[in-house]
Amino acid sequence: MRNLFAMARRIIHQIVRDKRTLALLIIAPLLILTLVWYIFGAKASEPNLAIIHYKSSDLLPAFKSADYERMSPLQARQSLADKKIDAYVDLKTPVKVHLEGSDPSRNGLAMSKIQKSMQAVQQINVKKMKTELTGAIQTQQKTIQAQQQTLRQMTEVMQRYAPSALATIMQNAPKGEKPHAAAAPEKVKLDVTYLHGNDDLNTFDSFGPAMVGIFVFLFIFMIGGVSFLRERTTGTLDRLMASPIKNYQIIWGYMIGFGLFVIVQSFILTCYIVYVLNIYDIGHLLDVLIIVFILSFSALSLSILLSTFASNELQMFQFIPLVIVPQVFLSGLFPIDTLPGWVRALGNLMPIHYSTEALRNIMIRGTGFSGWWFDGLILVLFSIVFIAINILVIRASRPVVD
């Protein structure tokens, strides 16, 4: 036990005295997350749009001048070529849209805006039809009223001169039914409800859980791996092995020593994105912390394992494109449902995949323990396997009777 704590204490001393590493561990993830927040969390900018052939068009009210610049066809074409506008709408029937087209995200913005205006166009058309119809109905009603007037006069005359004939006619006349009052026209508006999240959920909110996982994993991986690698290359590991310390104490010493920083780091990181960046989070902070904590354990144990196969720092960093980058892409940042089966299977071998799943459940879907225990368990299993291999590796290089 004492050895274990001596190991852990030493690692804590090392990190605390190495201010740069400490900064990298704590501040760098915050900086990068802030950057990501600005990029993905910002409200999308408004598209620049214009209309042409608007003078004679009844559709003009649907295209407010605040949103659509009025231009001549020539002007519009020129502005589009200069990328001053993203699209212009030709109001001559049939309505046509001309897009700039080189940037898919701007295309999307322009189209969604124009589609909104087109809904207004439809309403205008509907209204126009309605007024035409009401006009027609009114003329018909007038004719009917005139006929009724004549009928009434005829009835009066008949009552005076042939009452019996009138009675027969009245008896056989079909019973006039009162026309139903026209039902109030229903509002054509979609009523949207969200099972999880709300319409304020932006890209950062859904990226956030994956991002937290990625950064925690990346930084712990780098620092843990390099620190164990140094132990090997400077020969201090040999010194440890020539001491009575037990194999598991070496590895667990690392786990505990780094674990403390992981707790601090994940606490700061999580509080930062939840309370400062205001990421969408309806789950419990503690649940988030637990996941982040066990994720970094798997990062640490994996990095120690891989440091065995590196003989210097550069080689350690060569694992980043191999181990971290695929995890970024398969972590759930991007939808992977359409990928070939083997790629998805690969994703299932990646710790960040599980942390993202768990964190999404916690933060966005607000599920408690029931929503993350499985992913958490798999992360724990990852760590256990890596730790066990680490201990075996050390044991193999130490031909001593235990």
Next chain:
Amino acid sequence: MNVSYPVKGEHLHKRFKNQIVLDDVSLTLQEGEIYGLIGPSGSGKTTLVRILLGLEKADSGNVELFEQRPTLNAFRSLGYMAQSDALYNELSAYQNLDFFASIQGMGGKEKKQRILEVAKSVDLEKDLKKNVAQFSGGMKRRLSLAAALVHSPRLYLLDEPTVGLDPMIRRNIWTLFHYLKGKGATIIVTTHVMDEVAQCDRVGLLSEGKIIAQGAPRDLMAQYGVPSVEEIFIAIEKEGAKK
């Protein structure tokens, strides 16, 4: 007389890929002696020491520490100083010694006292607060030695402990070795410095994977009919070249 063997290596073979580094080396240290291991660079001294320690696996042959198969417990009585300094550069000298003492099972006042004691014996007591990163090469070497001494072991395996040290400090360190020996410790030390070799009780000469000569320096001088230890070395090398 009850003679015990702190270290015993028998018929050790070791090869790295195609290169045979140790070829049937046997070595037994007697309690309370200083054994000097000499030999040309690359002859396998470090490899031999590491095998005796259990840091490296011999391809065949066996090693005994304190007359039994090496156990973790045996390491309590063993001080190892590697050819590289093997220190934690981010830590202060004190923290380094503190850590190495702790994993040897020391604690409390005893540990503190012992750290100051060994620091003094390698002349570093004023630099304990300094970061190792700010140490000179010689200071690191001495701190590394202090780390091997801190738990007062009975057996020392020191791989070129005095390389890069000035003559004054070197002499102090050898005085320390003789002092430790006087208290019953056994020391095996590799070196290239001939006046150090003369101070050993026994010398083993490792060349091309074999111990080609072994004995007290004076006996070896007589055997080869040369007036200094240095010339033993040269004589043997020449002999080897002739064959």
